[in-house]
Amino acid sequence: MNAFKKTRQMALGCIAAALSCSAFAVTATPESLSMAAGTSQTILLSNISGTISVYSSSSAVAKVSKVDDTTYQINGVKAGSVEIKFRDRKSYAKVKVKVTATAASTASAATPLNGRLLASNCFQCHGTNGTGGFDRLAGKSYSEIYGDLQEFASGKEDADGIMAAHAMGFTDEQLKAIASYFSSIR
Amino acid sequence: MKRRQFIQTATGTGIALSSALFPFAARAAANYNVIVVGGGMAGATVAKYLRLWSSNTLSVALIEKDASYTSNIMSNEVLTGKRASVSSLAYSYSTLSSKYGVNRLQGTVTEIDASNKTVTYATTTGNVVLSYDRLVLAPGLDFDLMPGMSSMSEYDSLVPHAWKAGPQTTLLRQQLLAMPDYQNVVITIPLAPYRCPPGPYERACVIADWLKRNKPNSKVIVLDANATIQAQAGNFQKAFDGAYGYRVDYRPGCTVSKLQLVAGAHSVTFTQNGVSQSVTAAVLNPIPPQRAPALLVDSGLVSGKFAPVNLLTYESTLQSAIHVIGDACISGMPKAGHIGNQEAKTCANAIVNVLKGSQYALAETAPVLNSACYTPLTSTKATWLSAVYQYSNGVMVPSTANGVTQPRAAAVASAGNYSDMEKWFKTLMSDTFA
Numbered sequence: 001m002n003a004f005k006k007t008r009q010m011a012l013g014c015i016a017a018a019l020s021c022s023a024f025a026v027t028a029t030p031e032s033l034s035m036a037a038g039t040s041q042t043i044l045l046s047n048i049s050g051t052i053s054v055y056s057s058s059s060a061v062a063k064v065s066k067v068d069d070t071t072y073q074i075n076g077v078k079a080g081s082v083e084i085k086f087r088d089r090k091s092y093a094k095v096k097v098k099v100t101a102t103a104a105s106t107a108s109a110a111t112p113l114n115g116r117l118l119a120s121n122c123f124q125c126h127g128t129n130g131t132g133g134f135d136r137l138a139g140k141s142y143s144e145i146y147g148d149l150q151e152f153a154s155g156k157e158d159a160d161g162i163m164a165a166h167a168m169g170f171t172d173e174q175l176k177a178i179a180s181y182f183s184s185i186r
Numbered sequence: 187m188k189r190r191q192f193i194q195t196a197t198g199t200g201i202a203l204s205s206a207l208f209p210f211a212a213r214a215a216a217n218y219n220v221i222v223v224g225g226g227m228a229g230a231t232v233a234k235y236l237r238l239w240s241s242n243t244l245s246v247a248l249i250e251k252d253a254s255y256t257s258n259i260m261s262n263e264v265l266t267g268k269r270a271s272v273s274s275l276a277y278s279y280s281t282l283s284s285k286y287g288v289n290r291l292q293g294t295v296t297e298i299d300a301s302n303k304t305v306t307y308a309t310t311t312g313n314v315v316l317s318y319d320r321l322v323l324a325p326g327l328d329f330d331l332m333p334g335m336s337s338m339s340e341y342d343s344l345v346p347h348a349w350k351a352g353p354q355t356t357l358l359r360q361q362l363l364a365m366p367d368y369q370n371v372v373i374t375i376p377l378a379p380y381r382c383p384p385g386p387y388e389r390a391c392v393i394a395d396w397l398k399r400n401k402p403n404s405k406v407i408v409l410d411a412n413a414t415i416q417a418q419a420g421n422f423q424k425a426f427d428g429a430y431g432y433r434v435d436y437r438p439g440c441t442v443s444k445l446q447l448v449a450g451a452h453s454v455t456f457t458q459n460g461v462s463q464s465v466t467a468a469v470l471n472p473i474p475p476q477r478a479p480a481l482l483v484d485s486g487l488v489s490g491k492f493a494p495v496n497l498l499t500y501e502s503t504l505q506s507a508i509h510v511i512g513d514a515c516i517s518g519m520p521k522a523g524h525i526g527n528q529e530a531k532t533c534a535n536a537i538v539n540v541l542k543g544s545q546y547a548l549a550e551t552a553p554v555l556n557s558a559c560y561t562p563l564t565s566t567k568a569t570w571l572s573a574v575y576q577y578s579n580g581v582m583v584p585s586t587a588n589g590v591t592q593p594r595a596a597a598v599a600s601a602g603n604y605s606d607m608e609k610w611f612k613t614l615m616s617d618t619f620a
Binding site for chain 2: 153
């Protein structure tokens, strides 16, 4: 089992690293990626010896944050290219990151926060993806949903009701992300 | 031994075949295996959303020992006959398989090997070993024996806790029906944290409301180990004091020292304010202290009574690549089905992000977790409780956004809330199982 596992990891390392097929070199997957500013992607490391240090050639372009020992997240900041090194005790793995400018968007469609996960708080009562239970939310306009949420959050509408209780717990930025998510569902 | 198990797995199931015999090909195609253990509110939700949010690219297996799930939510209404039977609260796993492609496996997980990333589960035809890239445990809870009890089977035959809906719920219903009038129904509540903070108080209310019509000279006595009512204190106190035409003898700060079990004439010895005393109970419903199941303890996932996790991902802080969601984890939030559903989505979102990459950021999510629950206080009126929690420095804290205090509760029990409760329950179960 252990021998089997090791072989599997070594071979995996070769596929991922492609260039240097040292069984003991730390490897990063993927080796290169392209992403828009304001989005993030995940890098998985394998064959780590000791602890990992991370070097980024420009944190103004992309920032790296650790998720766990083998998982790192790259956050695109602004357009540009950057090389990120994951160095362990014995070797290092390089990841080339190209960050493109944020896609042109209308003000209402920008999703700075994780709209999907935030909006999923509504699914228990409004159905998966807002398709109904209590009021259907999927496909309503951004301004209608955000307007309603704002009225609830400010206590202008049904201040003692359950929707006000929910909306009041979210920041304005989070309410915008929720409205953006539901308005994007077709 | 291990090798033999692997071969057995490979010939036994399709999911193991690809990863056991063709690991390189499987990995090159990024065919990650996620195994979910436990098919309750959290487990069913995480299986569904792992498939939905990975656009069906993650292989997801759901291992659960029971053929279907019985909802704890609404099960107090079986006790009063408002719902005909526990079978009306059964939810099948068939839609998770047919609509979302979850690989449903029936069996009992007996071993987790965190270093080799395998799970062993027992079926009627033998043991099966599966490999995982990520493991999600949603195992629910184990119940402790109450002082004076000699066997867990006494909960099944004599003093049902009915804190996991099923045959014990039916037994408690039968005991209430068979009880003569002029008797006590005694409910004991363990120290928090326990599953469903408002649940015991709701149970006291709906039973008292039923007794009012059916055994008008009997009463409900609640012996609460906690110093105060644990949720919706204002609404429950009002109900206990007679606002809905029944009364509940509520006694806070009671430490139960002994149950003496005699069918139809139990006695409970407890200490309140330093004074030891006893009450008799024609029907005794001890809600026991609860803890993460032994499987998690044996797997090195538990600290104290529950499993510590990173609240961004629900990954165990004690074992990597293993996530724990629902009532067994330490989230700082109430242990409840609606919350388990949202913990599951937070976990699914993180796993999809880690394994597949995503436009949805992980670190920036700062998860918000929103809970709603409705509580019947009579057979026609209900209240609700809502709480929004925001992630902050590693913990989930009641939100203070907009200068508003959380949680918030309905001002009054109403028929409107009762009909909203039915819609909430139906939609919640649909978001979880369909």
